[in-house]
Amino acid sequence: MKENHLFKCFIIILICFIIDSTISFFLPYNYTKSSMTIVPYIGMMMFTLLVKSLESVEKYFYASICGVYYTVVYSNSLAIYILIYCLIAFVRTHLIKIESFSILESSIFSIMTIFACEIAVYWLMWITNMTSYPIQDFALMRLIPTLLVNFGLSFIVWLVHENIELEVKA
Amino acid sequence: MFLYKERESNKYRKRIIIVTIVLIVFSIITLVTGRAPSSIETILKDTIANVEYYVIKTPIQYIGNLFSEYNDLKDVYEENALLKEQLDKYAREAALNETLSLELEDLKELTKIDFLPTDYNVRYTKVIARDVESWSNEVTIDLGETSGIKEGMAVISAKGMIGTVTNVEKISATVSLLSAENAKSQIPVMIISEGNEYYGLLNKYDLESKSYSVTLLSDVEKIEKDAKVVTSGLGGVGKSPKGILIGTVDSYTPKKNATESVCQVKPSVDFDDLNYVAVVQRVNTE
Numbered sequence: 001m002k003e004n005h006l007f008k009c010f011i012i013i014l015i016c017f018i019i020d021s022t023i024s025f026f027l028p029y030n031y032t033k034s035s036m037t038i039v040p041y042i043g044m045m046m047f048t049l050l051v052k053s054l055e056s057v058e059k060y061f062y063a064s065i066c067g068v069y070y071t072v073v074y075s076n077s078l079a080i081y082i083l084i085y086c087l088i089a090f091v092r093t094h095l096i097k098i099e100s101f102s103i104l105e106s107s108i109f110s111i112m113t114i115f116a117c118e119i120a121v122y123w124l125m126w127i128t129n130m131t132s133y134p135i136q137d138f139a140l141m142r143l144i145p146t147l148l149v150n151f152g153l154s155f156i157v158w159l160v161h162e163n164i165e166l167e168v169k170a
Numbered sequence: 171m172f173l174y175k176e177r178e179s180n181k182y183r184k185r186i187i188i189v190t191i192v193l194i195v196f197s198i199i200t201l202v203t204g205r206a207p208s209s210i211e212t213i214l215k216d217t218i219a220n221v222e223y224y225v226i227k228t229p230i231q232y233i234g235n236l237f238s239e240y241n242d243l244k245d246v247y248e249e250n251a252l253l254k255e256q257l258d259k260y261a262r263e264a265a266l267n268e269t270l271s272l273e274l275e276d277l278k279e280l281t282k283i284d285f286l287p288t289d290y291n292v293r294y295t296k297v298i299a300r301d302v303e304s305w306s307n308e309v310t311i312d313l314g315e316t317s318g319i320k321e322g323m324a325v326i327s328a329k330g331m332i333g334t335v336t337n338v339e340k341i342s343a344t345v346s347l348l349s350a351e352n353a354k355s356q357i358p359v360m361i362i363s364e365g366n367e368y369y370g371l372l373n374k375y376d377l378e379s380k381s382y383s384v385t386l387l388s389d390v391e392k393i394e395k396d397a398k399v400v401t402s403g404l405g406g407v408g409k410s411p412k413g414i415l416i417g418t419v420d421s422y423t424p425k426k427n428a429t430e431s432v433c434q435v436k437p438s439v440d441f442d443d444l445n446y447v448a449v450v451q452r453v454n455t456e
Contacts, residue, residue: 018222018226020302021222021299021302022222022226022227022230024300024302025227025299025300026227026230026231026234028442029300029441029442029443029444030442031307031347031349031441031442031444032349032375032377032380032441032442033377034380035442039302039303040302057183057186057187057190058186060190061186061187061189061190064189064190064193064194064197065189065193067193067197068193068196068197071197072207072211072214072215073214073215073218073219074301074302074303075301075302075303075305079196079197079200079201080197080201082193082194082196082197083194083197083198083201086194121303121305125305129352130305130306130351130352131305131351131352131377132351132377132378133351133377134377
């Protein structure tokens with residue numbers, strides 16, 4: 001039963017990652033970093049909601065598998081996503097102990113997670129000399145638009161999660 | 171029965187803990203050492219990219235194209251008139267091209283040269299994936315080892331060179347764009363200014379000036395603005411051929427030492443519009 005639930009969680013996150021990839025494929029390209037960049041984080045937002053429903057050991061297993069999958073398939077950067085997903089699982093379990101989020105709580109938590117993730121990846125890119133993207137440009141052209149778009153998407157993610165949860169309980 | 175179940179559950183927990191620890195250690199090692207992706211990772215990535223492209227993205231793209239084609243119908247009349255005008259010019263250019271090609275073949279035969287550095291074939295392809303997080307300047311194309319693609323080959327769009335192939339799998343390949351701030355390799359280029367040819371190396375793309383940085387290999391006093399920058403074909407066998415447009419000179423600041431003289435080159439291509447590209451296969455004997 002437990003394994004079945006874990007498997008369902010994997011399938012859901014897989015679908016969310018595919019949606020992320022499809023959205024970014026159809027968004028305008030911005031390789032020269034001269035215009036706005038929006039990164040969809042539907043997978044990560046769904047992860048923050050699903051991770052609470054798992055048992056303590058499974059949470060970190062789930063987080064590391066999600067991180068590995070995202071790093072290998074979608075991200076060409078460093079393998080920091082494994083640590084980021086494990087950290088989200090830790091925060092969601094030990095620091096924010098609310099059993100289930102309301103729509104607003106979910107959106108705020110998702111945005112804070114995305115904010116932390118974007119900053120961590122930018123910092124990593126900066127210290128490894130992978131980018132010289134100025135911080136003000138990063139904030140205005142990438143961070144703020146990404147947060148705003150994902151704030152809108154977080155409501156849809158919460159509604160979808162509620163429906164999935166009801167189906168699992170039934 | 172209860173003990174058996176508990177033992178099984180413990181085994182399951184142990185397995186999960188071991189896998190989790192291994193993955194976290196793998197992540198830390200990768201972060202510290204900056205390890206390149208293994209072949210298994212690349213195969214997995216390319217397989218998923220292909221499946222996603224053909225199962226999900228292509229149908230969506232097809233529907234999107236239907237709508238845009240319907241909208242484009244309104245402009246067909248004006249476009250047709252313009253194309254007819256250009257067709258006359260094209261016929262003239264094609265005839266000239268044919269004459270020059272024949273002359274070139276005759277000269278090759280006379281001098282007993284089989285291939286010129288400018289000889290190449292192109293294989294048209296499309297971009298099937300790019301990284302979701304938009305940090306690296308890499309795209310995946312749906313041509314690979316089975317189509318004769320090799321590392322180092324140049325990739326072009328309609329307006330010039332966009333990058334080089336940096337990783338090849340069976341049915342797909344990774345292209346590193348010239349817009350990368352941290353280029354994986356330097357590209358040998360040639361600047362044609364006032365009838366002279368100057369050689370240099372394209373190092374990286376500068377975000378601030380929105381241009382390429384080209385280090386010159388010889389002392390040059392002056393390079394005219396808007397001088398054409400093309401590939402020099404000196405990269406070696408299988409690399410980019412000679413004469414592929416890269417951009418035009420934007421500015422040049424000569425220094426005492428030639429290697430410190432940097433030329434800023436404005437890209438000829440629009441990196442924000444890369445759906446269809448072509449891989450350039452240099453023709454040579456080896």
